[in-house]
Amino acid sequence: MPSRPFDLAVVGAGICGLAHALAAARRGKRVVVVDRDAQANGASIRNFGFITVTGQQEGECWQRAMRSRDIWVEVADRAGIPVLQRGLLTIARRPAARRVLEEFLETEMGRECRLVEPGNLGTYGDGLRSESFAGALYSPHEVRVESREAIPKLAAYLAEQLDVTFLRETVVHAATPPRLETSRGPVEAEAVVVCPGDDFHTLHPERIAAYGLTRCKLHMLRVWPRRFDERLPALMSDLGLVRYLGYAERPAAKALKQQLEAEQGEHLGNGVHLIVVRSADGSLVVGDSHHYAPTPDPFAPEGVDALILDEYAHILEGPAPEVTERWIGTYASAPDRLMLIDRPSDALRIVLITSGTGASTSFAIAEEVIGELYG
Ligand SMILES: Cc1cc2nc3c(=O)[nH]c(=O)nc-3n(C[C@H](O)[C@H](O)[C@H](O)COP(=O)(O)OP(=O)(O)OC[C@H]3O[C@@H](n4cnc5c(N)ncnc54)[C@H](O)[C@@H]3O)c2cc1C
Incomplete structure (x- = not known):
């Protein structure tokens, strides 16, 4: 376990968590990503890898998809992720x-x-x-990428080029900055973003329950x-x-x-x-x-x-x-929203994509959340 404190801890190494790690690392923050699985296994590698813009809901969602598509193209090039279509x-x-x-x-x-x-x-x-x-x-x-290859390549790019630390096979039991409690011991981080995918029960379940997911x-x-x-x-x-x-x-x-x-x-x-x-x-x-x-x-x-x-x-x-x-x-x-950002405290965000749009919008959402945390 790393003994040094981090600026930001991200829970979840799906596209949502990786997008937050990218946005923070690009601002020079020291980032740790913690995931319970040994390798990507959630929605982010099971989807089409289809970064859909046309058809997304008019307004915020469509704009986020446009922005995320631009980031995908840029990052795919740097991370060696082929754009297939x-x-x-x-x-x-x-x-x-x-x-x-x-x-x-x-x-x-x-x-x-x-x-x-x-x-x-x-x-x-x-x-x-x-x-x-x-x-x-x-x-x-x-644009279309092969998710099952793109997500591991994106994680490798973050680790190798942007110095993001990954703790895998590590379950987070509690996430309240400045500390995560994990199955392998505590992790110190000034701020925390929780991107748990469709796990509503492990972290801050009472906050997540309020959204009727x-x-x-x-x-x-x-x-x-x-x-x-x-x-x-x-x-x-x-x-x-x-x-x-x-x-x-x-x-x-x-x-x-x-x-x-x-x-x-x-x-x-x-x-x-x-x-x-x-x-x-x-x-x-x-x-x-x-x-x-x-x-x-x-x-x-x-x-x-x-x-x-x-x-x-x-x-x-x-x-x-x-x-x-x-x-x-x-x-x-969710019955009434495509995504949610919950703000339990100044240094903690819970981000869930509550629709089939996460591959298409996470990069833009993460820029907004990291912008909120760091100004
Ligand atoms: C079949 C399918 C098709 C789709 N098609 C599209 C599409 O065409 N276009 C599009 O934009 N989107 C699509 N989506 C939606 C998109 O894949 C999701 O919105 C997105 O992957 C969600 O990413 P995530 O990071 O939030 O979740 P996930 O990928 O599920 O990642 C969550 C991660 O958090 C980890 N985790 C959770 N809790 C803890 C804990 N307490 N401790 C440690 N780790 C934890 C999990 O292990 C997991 O790795 C599709 C989804 C599916 C399933």
Whole structure:
């Protein structure tokens, strides 16, 4: 255990904790990150590695996603994290979905995006079922990294280049500055940021309980497509337009939702929407679904995966892809907010991403929190 005191202790080595370590270390602070696991194992390595801008809720969330995307690009370069894809094609299978995209384009968020006619989709790559689409929206903003490699590389960059200390396999039992009580002894730190992911019970449970949180379970798949054009950006479709608030809050989304309820009620009932991103080896990460419970069951019924693959088949040509890997992930979910910053004292912050946006917004949130702590 390090005997020297730190300026900042961060609990949690997911993207949220690492983002806080980065923001503080860049200000010259001596930082320690403490995590109970030997290696990254939470939501941060189970996600798509999809830094989503277009579709995030208008206002703060969208602005944070823009800022975080810039930091991702900069840090990926320094940390040797490959950016595997850029941009996003949101496919409108239905005219009602196209109307949502048209309304989106009229907002500030649509500035650098464009509507693509089905006949022009070949410009972005082959293999889409373009003839059955009503249109698509192209966004240049997104980047995609392979989370299971990116998160360890980000941690290594922080340790090697920015002198951040990591204490792994170390459970934090109490976090009240200037001291952490851990399973391996005390750690002294002037300030503390707790980024516990979806663990609501270990640290400051009474503070976290006030937010009425639950958990969300998601199904994810890795598939081998028979063919997939490497030029294609990340893909989404109609089901995402009623889930991602940047689209879902457009007036036209109401009619789309009614149509989807009639035509794809089972998909909506399981919170299924489609994201398809490509990995370096040519496989695709495809998902996902959303089931909410304080303790989600650990089971992954095949029927839910079938709904995800059904939507995939409406977007991409060719025979059904071979599924090579399946996993579930969980994240914190709040009834009324996408993230929360709790402030028990001047030197203590509890930061939870309470929606599926942490990969896309944590860097910006961390800059704000560290700015608050250090002025
Ligand atoms: C399947 C899936 C798909 C997703 N897709 C996207 C996406 O496309 N785009 C996007 O932006 N976001 C996405 N998300 C959401 C995003 O992954 C999360 O918001 C984000 O990873 C949360 O990061 P975190 O650091 O808060 O939590 P985590 O990654 O869960 O990390 C929390 C860490 O805290 C540690 N910890 C907790 N308590 C203690 C303690 N007392 N002592 C020591 N260590 C402790 C845990 O061991 C863990 O390592 C997705 C999430 C999932 C699950």
